[in-house]
Amino acid sequence: MPYPGYPPVPKNPSATDVAVYTEVSDAALAAFLADYEIGGLLSYKGIAEGVENTNFFLHTTGGSFILTLYEKRVREEDLPFFLNLMEHLASRGIACPQPVRTREGAALGRLCGRPAVIVTFLEGVSVKSPGPDHCRALGGALAALHAAGADFGMARENSLSVSAWRPLFEQAGSQADSVSEGLAERTRADLSVLERDWPRALPGGVIHADLFTDNVFFIGDGLSGLIDFYFACTDAFAYDLAICLNAWCFDADGTFHRDRGAALFAGYEAVRRLDPAEVSALPVLARGAALRFMLTRLVDWLNVPPGALVRPKDPREYDRRLAFHRSVESARDYGLAR
Amino acid sequence: MPYPGYPPVPKNPSATDVAVYTEVSDAALAAFLADYEIGGLLSYKGIAEGVENTNFFLHTTGGSFILTLYEKRVREEDLPFFLNLMEHLASRGIACPQPVRTREGAALGRLCGRPAVIVTFLEGVSVKSPGPDHCRALGGALAALHAAGADFGMARENSLSVSAWRPLFEQAGSQADSVSEGLAERTRADLSVLERDWPRALPGGVIHADLFTDNVFFIGDGLSGLIDFYFACTDAFAYDLAICLNAWCFDADGTFHRDRGAALFAGYEAVRRLDPAEVSALPVLARGAALRFMLTRLVDWLNVPPGALVRPKDPREYDRRLAFHRSVESARDYGLAR
Structure with missing residues (x-):
C-alpha cells in the first residue's frame, strides 16, 4: 500500500498523450536565438501540438512564436518545400505560420542535433465537434x-x-x-x-x-x-x-x-x-x-x-x-x- | 520493413517525457471560462509544466494564464491552502502565479471532472545549469x-x-x-x-x-x-x-x-x-x-x-x-x- 502522504503515479492517464521528444536547455536555446532578430527570451514551454515533432511555445520581447524541432518522421530534404510553402502562402494572405529567418536569411536551423525552425504564433482554438x-x-x-x-x-x-x-x-x-x-x-x-x-x-x-x-x-x-x-x-x-x-x-x-x-x-x-x-x-x-x-x-x-x-x-x-x-x-x- | 514514405514512430524519444493527462475540448473550456472575467479565448495549448497535473497555456483577450487540472497526486482538501498561499504571497510582492477568481469569487473550479484553477502566467525561463x-x-x-x-x-x-x-x-x-x-x-x-x-x-x-x-x-x-x-x-x-x-x-x-x-x-x-x-x-x-x-x-x-x-x-x-x-x-x- 502506498504511503498516504505520497500517492502513486496515476495509472491510467486519460485521453490525450503528448510527448515532448527533445529537451532543449535554456543555454542551448539562448545560443540558437542569438542568430535571430526576435528580441530577448521571456519564456518557452514544451507544448502538445502535433505528435510527430517537438514544439515549444516561445515568447520573446519581439512576440510569440512556435519553435519546432523535427524528429525522425519528417524527412529533412522535404523541409525546404514545407517552409517555402508557408512563406509563400502567408505572402498571399493565407493565415498560416510564417517561418522566421535568421539574420543571415536562413529559415532552417539546427538545435540539439535536429533541424529546427521558428514560425510565427497563430492565435486560435481547434474545434473538437465541428458544425x-x-x-x-x-x-x-x-x-x-x-x-x-x-x-x-x-x-x-x-x-x-x-x-x-x-x-x-x-x-x-x-x-x-x-x-x-x-x-x-x-x-x-x-x-x-x-x-x-x-x-x-x-x-x-x-x-x-x-x-x-x-x-x-x-x-x-x-x-x-x-x-x-x-x-x-x-x-x-x-x-x-x-x-x-x-x-x-x-x-x-x-x-x-x-x-x-x-x-x-x-x-x-x-x-x-x-x-x-x-x-x-x-x-x-x-x-x-x-x-x-x-x-x-x-x-x-x-x-x-x-x-x-x-x-x-x-x-x-x-x-x-x-x-x-x-x-x-x-x-x-x-x-x-x- | 516500413514503407519508405511512412517512417515508423520513433522508438526512443529522448530526454523529457511529458503527459497531458486530461484532454479539454474547446466546448468544455468555453463553458468553464464563462464564469471568469478574463475576456474571450484566443488560444490554449497543453504544456509540459510539471508532471503531476495537466497544464494549459491559456491566452485570452484579457491576458496570458495557466489553466491547471489537478490529477490524483494532489489532494483536493489541500488545494485551498495552496491557492490562498499563492494569493497571499502575490499580495506581499512575491512574483508567483496568482489564482484568478470567478465572477462569484471562487478560486477553485471544476473542469472535465477535475478540480481546476486559472492562475496568472509568469514569464521566465528555468535554468538547467545554475551558477x-x-x-x-x-x-x-x-x-x-x-x-x-x-x-x-x-x-x-x-x-x-x-x-x-x-x-x-x-x-x-x-x-x-x-x-x-x-x-x-x-x-x-x-x-x-x-x-x-x-x-x-x-x-x-x-x-x-x-x-x-x-x-x-x-x-x-x-x-x-x-x-x-x-x-x-x-x-x-x-x-x-x-x-x-x-x-x-x-x-x-x-x-x-x-x-x-x-x-x-x-x-x-x-x-x-x-x-x-x-x-x-x-x-x-x-x-x-x-x-x-x-x-x-x-x-x-x-x-x-x-x-x-x-x-x-x-x-x-x-x-x-x-x-x-x-x-x-x-x-x-x-x-x-x-
Whole structure:
C-alpha cells in the first residue's frame, strides 16, 4: 500500500498523450536565438501540438512564436518545400505560420542535433465537434489555399497516394484482422477498386493533405488560421476536399453528417467552383482518402514501440467511414447540390 | 520493413517525457471560462509544466494564464491552502502565479471532472545549469518568501518530513538494492541518524519545499518568479534552504559546488540572517532533504505503472548527494561563511 502522504503515479492517464521528444536547455536555446532578430527570451514551454515533432511555445520581447524541432518522421530534404510553402502562402494572405529567418536569411536551423525552425504564433482554438458553420469556413479557407498555391514554384509528390496504399497494407498484412474482423478482405477489395478507378487528370496543385480539425484554428466563429503543413504536396485539389470531408463530416462512430458536407462544398465553391470531372470523382476520392488514413493508422496501431509515449489513433474510425463511402453513388450523397 | 514514405514512430524519444493527462475540448473550456472575467479565448495549448497535473497555456483577450487540472497526486482538501498561499504571497510582492477568481469569487473550479484553477502566467525561463549568481538570487527570493509568509493564516503539515521517510523506505523495501548496491543498508543507517538528530524547534513558517530549478524562472540574469506551490507546507525555514542546497548546488554525479552554496547562503542572509541553531542544524537538514527526495524517487522508480507516460527521476542522483552529506562536519563545508 502506498504511503498516504505520497500517492502513486496515476495509472491510467486519460485521453490525450503528448510527448515532448527533445529537451532543449535554456543555454542551448539562448545560443540558437542569438542568430535571430526576435528580441530577448521571456519564456518557452514544451507544448502538445502535433505528435510527430517537438514544439515549444516561445515568447520573446519581439512576440510569440512556435519553435519546432523535427524528429525522425519528417524527412529533412522535404523541409525546404514545407517552409517555402508557408512563406509563400502567408505572402498571399493565407493565415498560416510564417517561418522566421535568421539574420543571415536562413529559415532552417539546427538545435540539439535536429533541424529546427521558428514560425510565427497563430492565435486560435481547434474545434473538437465541428458544425456546418465551421465546415463552411473550412471549405472557403481550403479553396483560398488552393488558389494561393497556384504560383508556388516547388513541387512535392504525394508519397501517401494510391500507389503507396498496397505497400502499407502489406506491412500490416495478416494482422489487420486482429484489429477488426474482415478488415483484410475489405481492404483488398477497396484497393482493387481504387487502383483501377483512381482519377489521374484532375485539376491540382499544392494541397494541405492533412487538414484535420487539429490543424484549423477558430477565434469565436471565425476561422483564424491553418497549421501543420508537413504532409503538403502536389496533388488533386478535390482530393484535399475529400480528406476534409472525411475528417470534418463524420462522427467517430462512422455517422455521416450531410449538412456539414453540404456546408463544406458550399464554402469551397464560393471561392473555387469544382468542375464536372471533380464532382464525379468525389466518391472514389473520398473512399481513397479514408483508406489512406485507415492504413497509416493501422500500421501505427500494429507497430507501437515498447515505451511509446504517444497512443496511436484508432484505424477503425476510418474503417467505419469506408463502409459509408462504399454505399455512396454520387457526390450528391455527400451533400453537393449537383 | 516500413514503407519508405511512412517512417515508423520513433522508438526512443529522448530526454523529457511529458503527459497531458486530461484532454479539454474547446466546448468544455468555453463553458468553464464563462464564469471568469478574463475576456474571450484566443488560444490554449497543453504544456509540459510539471508532471503531476495537466497544464494549459491559456491566452485570452484579457491576458496570458495557466489553466491547471489537478490529477490524483494532489489532494483536493489541500488545494485551498495552496491557492490562498499563492494569493497571499502575490499580495506581499512575491512574483508567483496568482489564482484568478470567478465572477462569484471562487478560486477553485471544476473542469472535465477535475478540480481546476486559472492562475496568472509568469514569464521566465528555468535554468538547467545554475551558477553562483543564480543561487544568490534564489537565496534572496527564498528568504523573501519566508518573510512574506509570516502573516499567512493557514497551516499545512509537511507530510513528507522525517516521520514519513521510514514508511516510504518500507514501501521500497527489499527492492532498494536492485537500484543501487547497498542502498538499503545505507538508507537504514541514515534513517537511524536522522530520526535521532532531527531538529524540532527551529524558526519556521510557510516553506516552498520543492524549489528545484524547474520551479524558478529567470529573465536574463534576474529572477522573475517562483512557481509550483503544491508541496508548500509549514516547516523549518532552514529545511527549505537545505532542499535548495541539494537541488541547486550539486551536479547529477554528486559533485558539490561550494561557490554555489556560498552564494545561496549569502543571498538568503542578505534578507534574513540564519540563527546559530539553524546554522548548526544545516548538515542534518541537508542530509534529510536528500533522503526525502531519494526515497520518493525510489518509490516512483520501483512503481512505474505499465504504460506510464512519465519517466521517473533517478533516485541514485540523491544517493550520491547523501554520500557527500555524510562526510560533512559543519555548515562551513557547504560554503556558509561561519
